Amino acid sequence: MFEKKEIAKKSVNPDRWYTDVILKSELADYSPVRGCMIIRPYGYEIWENIQNYLDKKFKELGVKNAYFPTFIPMSFLQREKEHVEGFSPQLAVVTHGGGEKLSEPLAVRPTSETIMYDTYARWIQSWRDLPLLLNLWNNVVRWEKRTYLFLRTAEFLWQEGHTAHATFDDADTFARKILEIYTVFDEDVLATPVLVGKKSENEKFPGAAITYSLEALMPDGKAIQMGTSHHLGDNFAKAFKIKYLDKNGREQFVWQTSWAETTRVIGAIIMAHGDDQGLILPPNIAPIQAVFVPIKLNEKVLNYCQKISQELVKSGIRVHIDSREEKSVGWKFHEWELKGIPIRIEIGEKEMENDELTLVRRDTGEKVKSQKSKVKSDTERLLKEIQDNLFERMKKFRDENTHTVSSYEEFKKIMATQKGYIYAFWCEDPVCEAKIKEETKATTRILPLDAKEEKGECVYCKKPATHRWYFAQAY
């Protein structure tokens, strides 16, 4: 592999690298509107792969897709107190339509709880109407002060699931099933290991009873929230009067969940796996898994490429043949490296003489000789190896950068230097959490789902604490 002149070195300037690599690999572009981004076809294909995977999993749980309006009457957002407090600073509001001032301003949805639950109140009458399991694939707008491609933009794409259940436990079980889907998706598809657990009171979704979250540690030592699944309790049910008659004819409020994963995860995989040469896309999400670069562009070589690629396509591998005449071979190598294609297949006259091909791994740069007769199994094996390697190296990094600490001195020192996760006792008093954030930038990320009760003292105030929490600086 050779140096890329047009992108900053990840090792030297990771922020600059991140922006460069997104623009140069044509995942996305800046837009004329401040804080909003254009997702280009190459980036959108990744999103489509994410959609295809998750949509199938949601449907297996009985979830149906629907669509609700972009515009939400302001009064709806005000019905749940914590919810409006959480979102009002970030709202984009439409005040005029058709040249006239609207009688009630309309918020551009920051999330759809309120407009959906107003409708749920009409749709849900009987225990027989439960559970109600809907998902939306849409866009939302949050007027962020400071934006960053994919990771934090004023408008972003996501899926938002919204369910209503008869009991607290049913809702909790469902929220955790979604959490399981997200965990498998993040780890097996995006090759990004996650910590899974509950959020603190402060970090909870506005209006939720419990927020479950998945957190991934990035190479710069900061954590990204990869997805959330909220148990909303009966907070919204009471605010929106979502009631049903149970089997005994008694009126009950429903119990609800909402859950989301966004285009932000694309930012996470860029940052997690890429290197100085550009993107490295996990094979399971890459729009192109193997790219053919014919060394000589004559008919014989192209036919050979065609024949082999057809065989790979038959077994479900996403391939592309780069037959452009105007670009040199070296130029193509650089471009496909920048774009993070997992495997490059080189075919020239040398290979053709012996019915061979050369497979080149993007993650290690290793060249692997293969035979025409074994290309399918070799490609499949390499794709799996690359997928596993990406996951393993992120996991190793995560483990090496998880620090179990008992003193606040140690805590501060780590946050001031290499960052990463800090695993420490916390008394669960929001005051300590706020102080720690102020002094170190670290916030609580999660309490692990399987956390055991222990005897300890809060890393900050020394008061008795029963659980260790994960802390990190958040994106």
Place this chain on the structure above:
RNA sequence: CGGGGUGUAGCGCAGUUGGCUAGCGCGCAUCGUUCGGGACGAUGAGGCCGGCGGUUCAAGUCCGCCCACCCCGACCA
């Protein structure tokens, strides 16, 4: 919203104490030669110098105001 920076061709930039027809590299187009790690030559297209207003014989250049974007903080998926 606070701090810093930048606006000149699609992109990256140069343009001196104001002075002639606004330049360079990359990219783009056409033709030819190349092609196992970012090829080369020839020709060519492409500009309201972010906007408005001043100063001046003369403004990309000086002054004022505005706008936009980027980077760093507080807020957030």
